[in-house]
Every structure is written in C-alpha cells, then in structure tokens.
Amino acid sequence: MSTNINNDNLPSPQELEALANQLFKAGPGGFLSELPSQKGADIFSIAPDISLFNTSAPVNAPAQQAPPSTIGGGGISPSAVNQGNAVNLQDPQTSFADPNLSSQSPSLSPATGYSQPAFGGQLPVQLNGDYESYLKKTDLIPDVLLRQNFGVEQLSAAPQDLFHLPYQQDQHFDTELKKVLEQISTSAPGSSGIFNGAPTTTAVPFYFLNDTHGLPAVKADKAQPSKAGISGIITPPFDVNIIRRDFPILQEQVNGKQLVWLDNAATTQKPKQVIDRISYFYKHENSNIHRAAHELAARATDAYEGARKKVQQFLNAGSINEIIFVRGATEAINLVAKSWGDQNLNAGDEIIVSHLEHHANIVPWQQLAAKKSLKIKVIPVDDDGQVLIDEYVKLLGPRTKLVSFTQVSNALGTVTPAAQIVQLAHLAGAKVLVDGAQSVSHMPVDVRALDADWFVFSGHKVFGPTGIGVLYGKEYLLNETQPWQGGGNMIKDVTFEHTQYHDAPGRFEAGTGNIADAVGLGAAIDYVTRLGMPLIAQYEHYLLVYATQLLKEVKGIRLIGTAPEKASVLSFVLDGYKTEDVGAALNQQGIAVRSGHHCAQPILRRFGVESTVRPSLAFYNTCAEIDLLVNTLHSLKR
Numbered sequence: 001m002s003t004n005i006n007n008d009n010l011p012s013p014q015e016l017e018a019l020a021n022q023l024f025k026a027g028p029g030g031f032l033s034e035l036p037s038q039k040g041a042d043i044f045s046i047a048p049d050i051s052l053f054n055t056s057a058p059v060n061a062p063a064q065q066a067p068p069s070t071i072g073g074g075g076i077s078p079s080a081v082n083q084g085n086a087v088n089l090q091d092p093q094t095s096f097a098d099p100n101l102s103s104q105s106p107s108l109s110p111a112t113g114y115s116q117p118a119f120g121g122q123l124p125v126q127l128n129g130d131y132e133s134y135l136k137k138t139d140l141i142p143d144v145l146l147r148q149n150f151g152v153e154q155l156s157a158a159p160q161d162l163f164h165l166p167y168q169q170d171q172h173f174d175t176e177l178k179k180v181l182e183q184i185s186t187s188a189p190g191s192s193g194i195f196n197g198a199p200t201t202t203a204v205p206f207y208f209l210n211d212t213h214g215l216p217a218v219k220a221d222k223a224q225p226s227k228a229g230i231s232g233i234i235t236p237p238f239d240v241n242i243i244r245r246d247f248p249i250l251q252e253q254v255n256g257k258q259l260v261w262l263d264n265a266a267t268t269q270k271p272k273q274v275i276d277r278i279s280y281f282y283k284h285e286n287s288n289i290h291r292a293a294h295e296l297a298a299r300a301t302d303a304y305e306g307a308r309k310k311v312q313q314f315l316n317a318g319s320i321n322e323i324i325f326v327r328g329a330t331e332a333i334n335l336v337a338k339s340w341g342d343q344n345l346n347a348g349d350e351i352i353v354s355h356l357e358h359h360a361n362i363v364p365w366q367q368l369a370a371k372k373s374l375k376i377k378v379i380p381v382d383d384d385g386q387v388l389i390d391e392y393v394k395l396l397g398p399r400t401k402l403v404s405f406t407q408v409s410n411a412l413g414t415v416t417p418a419a420q421i422v423q424l425a426h427l428a429g430a431k432v433l434v435d436g437a438q439s440v441s442h443m444p445v446d447v448r449a450l451d452a453d454w455f456v457f458s459g460h461k462v463f464g465p466t467g468i469g470v471l472y473g474k475e476y477l478l479n480e481t482q483p484w485q486g487g488g489n490m491i492k493d494v495t496f497e498h499t500q501y502h503d504a505p506g507r508f509e510a511g512t513g514n515i516a517d518a519v520g521l522g523a524a525i526d527y528v529t530r531l532g533m534p535l536i537a538q539y540e541h542y543l544l545v546y547a548t549q550l551l552k553e554v555k556g557i558r559l560i561g562t563a564p565e566k567a568s569v570l571s572f573v574l575d576g577y578k579t580e581d582v583g584a585a586l587n588q589q590g591i592a593v594r595s596g597h598h599c600a601q602p603i604l605r606r607f608g609v610e611s612t613v614r615p616s617l618a619f620y621n622t623c624a625e626i627d628l629l630v631n632t633l634h635s636l637k638r
C-alpha cells in the first residue's frame, strides 16, 4: 500500500477512494456501485439540506432551503449545551430570538415565591442555527450524506440495530431538559411532584417505547422494513427551533401575541412540507385514480398508493392491503361497527370498552348494541386515570366478542397498557380494536407487535390534513368482512343480478376518496418519520414532565389524570374559575387550549367534573411556551 505525500504511513486519498469503492460494491444489494468521486472535496463541506425532511415531495418539486443561521422560536435547543451558555429569559438581548414570546411573559413574582421563568432557573440559550457544524459532529453524517447525495433509500442493517431507544441516541435536549428538570425539582418551593423534591439524576423511563407490560416482547418481522428501521437510520438531530420553522402558522399573531398552540389533542398544525405537497398535487397530479389511461391518472394513482405504502410502513403493517383510507378515526370505528360488528355479533354478545374512551369509541358500539341486543361493559380506572387490569380480566368471558379501547386518552393523557389488553382479549377469544387517534403522533406504533385486529387514526392529529384517516385491519379479517358501502372503485364486476367485490383495501373504499389529503398524510408521515418517532416521544416526554411539575405549583389547580404513563395531555381545573374563563384568559395571551368535555364525558364525570382546561403538547412546543402558560395561570390566581 502506498502512502500519502506526507509520508506519514497513512493511505493516500486515491487508495481510500479505491477501498471505499470496494466496500460499496460489496455492500448488501450493491446499493452503490461506486463512490461518486469527490475529486479531493471534503465530503463534510456538503451543506446538510433540510429538504431531508421533505422526501414526500416529488423529485421534480423544488427543494427546501437549508435554514438560515438564526433560528426563531423559544425554549430548549438541543445544541445549547454545545455552546455552554445560559441566558436570563428576561433579558431580550440574550433570551429567545422571538421577542414576542419572551416579552409577553408576564413578569411575575407569584405567591409561590419564585421569579420568572416559573421554575426560577435559566434555560440554555438557543442554537443560533449552527446546524451544519452540529451535524458534522454526529455519527449520523454518513447516513445523512448517503441519503441526500446518493439517494440511498435504505441501508440493510438489522432493525434492532437501527431502533434507537431513548438514551441510545444521544440528543442534546435530553441533557438540557434533564438539567432544567433537576432545577425545578429542587428550586420550586413546595415541590411535591414527580421528583419529590429530589434532583433527577437518573433517566426518566420511557415506558411506552418498551412497553410489553410483562408480556413477551414481539420481535419485528425482519422480512419487512420496520418502522423503526426507517426512522432510526437517518434521524437527524432533533432541534425544536429548526423544526418550528417548518410550521408557518406558529408565527401567527393572536390578540397581538404570537400564537402558542397547545391544542394538539384536538388537531395538530401542518408543516409546510405537507401544505406544499397538497398544493403540488393539485398543480401537477390532480386526477381521479385507478380508472383512466392517461398520464395524470397514473401520477395521482402513484401518489395515492404511495401514501398507502407510507402508512403501512409507519404502522409496520404486514401489507398495504391492510391500510384503508377513511375520513378519520370516527369513520374507521363506524366502519368496523357497521360491517364486521353488524355481521358477526349476536344478541347477548359483549363488547368491552374502557372508561377513558372518546365518544367516537362509545357511540358506534352503543348504536350497534341497541340494534343487536348486545351488552357493553366498561373497564374502570383508578384515581390517577389508569385502567384497572384486574377488573378488566374479570369482565372478559366467553360472551366477550370485542374489546375496543384507546391507546392514549384524549382527556387525561393516560397511556394504556395496550399490548397487554390486546393479548388478554385474544386469550378470551375476542377481537380487538385499538383507537390510535391520540397515540400515533406521540410514540412509535407497531401494529404487528401490538397484534391489534384493527387500529384507527386520523390524519389531522398527526400533522396531516383533515378529512383523511386510516383503518388498519388484519388482511384475512378485512377480506372476510362484507363492505359497508357500495359504489364505484370497490368492485371487480357488476351485473344487475350480482356484484363481485375487490379484496381489501378496495372493498372498503367505495367512490372517489380524499386523494389529495391522503397524499398530504403521506407527506406528514414522511415528516415525523424523518424526525424519528422515538425522538419525538423522548422530547415530548420531557416537556410533559416539565409542564406537569410547574402546573402543580399553581395555587388551586387540580390535575385530572395523573397516571405515571401519560402522553401530551395536561387536563386541569382551577379553583374559583370556570374552565371557559381560564381558556379565555389564556387566549388573551395567544395561548390556544381546549376547555370543555373533550368528547369524553364519561371519564370526566368519573372525576366529578363536567369540563377541564386541556393544554396538549406536540414536538414543536417549547419550555418557554409552557412557562407562558404557567405564568398566565399564576397571574390569574393573583
């Protein structure tokens, strides 16, 4: 082996290139035949392109620009630790780049005695856009570059190697948020919450990422590209400030203040990648699908079926035939009730739901029960809002034909032990529907690991458009079930005497569907997949812990839903205030929260209330926004 000109016994660049080419040629599937010659260029000088987040856009769609060097938004930045800085939030020079966000925070000295920000400490300074150098420091760069520059779709590492459980992927927000949480748990007077006043030196566990609840873990089928494999492999560093730039509406002014969107359980905001994708569809692809022999029909069909494939991978379903596009979670549950339920349940049969359910997972079963003389049983919850598994087991019996329950409660935020509930139902011989309306945007979901017979969700709650949603069903079950609606698109052959239906998914997609919004949902799935669902879960978990701890310090507050395993939702009532008044006061500060019964009256009544105030978090929310929320509540109480 020859050495380079410095004669330092290192191989020359030419030799390295030749070696790299050998390696690539030997690579699985021969995914690269040759390393494109860099002709001496430093590959790290290739600027990372944020359009990495925009793979849903067609190849000829305009690429996104890399972010400029100053990033707006507030809160904790993953890279702040790199900079070693901390700033006083009250100092407009050094605090968040967004002057509205920091200046609108009321300067409080609340009864609890600590000054703003609510936890009385200092948040690290934001990133200032040093995204490129941050990328260079990470191990991710080769994958990122391969993806961007060489168009590699998938590297062939084993799924278990790619799945980054929390803390395996070292994200800077992790360290920073832990520090901040330590600070609030020691500095907030009367701290009595999650940390019991003790510094948090150990990692907060991520129950729902590894949640088998004592059951054997289900291994992903290696034959299929697992969701973990897709998201884990190219996950870029998670930076809330950069992410926020993708959501134009977050710059909106409300009552003269910058919008703080904390109504994510009702609907999520849309990144420009989704908005642009829908616009691109109408500009370049719009046609009805499946039925015409022209170019635009082919483009529209490809885009629609491509979105189905993305959903399949997102849920780790076994086949695209298991993915049915519907209007949303409500329509998906109604579809199952009015087709499978109507065809298979008989008088005296029993359906079990949990006390946590949204009305969408109660009313269709009640309608069916009334029609077919079925019995509905309810799994009770404890005073924290956790389902009582022992009581559930007592409800199961030979007459149980269906268990239908939510993976995350929209009113309390409780994460249910879904795998365990499914497995127990199957042991009793019942089918299971899992309502994923509130889970898919907050945690990785794997329908094969979950083993649900059906799984439903709405596009608009996972950063996609309204009017589109998904019913996942096991293929054999879908094909055994007669369609609930008839019409075009779902038939193989029609005579006046007889109709032959397509297999799933066609048999359940009668008529012209919501083509453009299905494509938009595909773009939303691309977006969250690029961010990485495990990272989203990790970041949001810390935000939730942060918010919970601070809310507990508000005088007269009662948190409704205090399960240790929660996602996104912070429901509460405030002594002396109607929930709508609290909502109105927050609205004055530009903060959007839901106040009301959240379409989940039974569970609120279980806690003796008719309505709550419900801030709900998503990955684009920040600690600064939570400070503003909490401080506004403190000022109300004064």
Ligand code: PLP
Residues within 6 Å of the ligand: 265, 266, 327, 328, 329, 330, 331, 358, 360, 361, 406, 408, 409, 410, 435, 437, 438, 458, 599
């Ligand atoms: N299930 C749950 C848990 C929900 O939170 C919701 C909506 O809030 C639904 C079902 C119904 O969703 P959609 O109105 O999008 O059909």
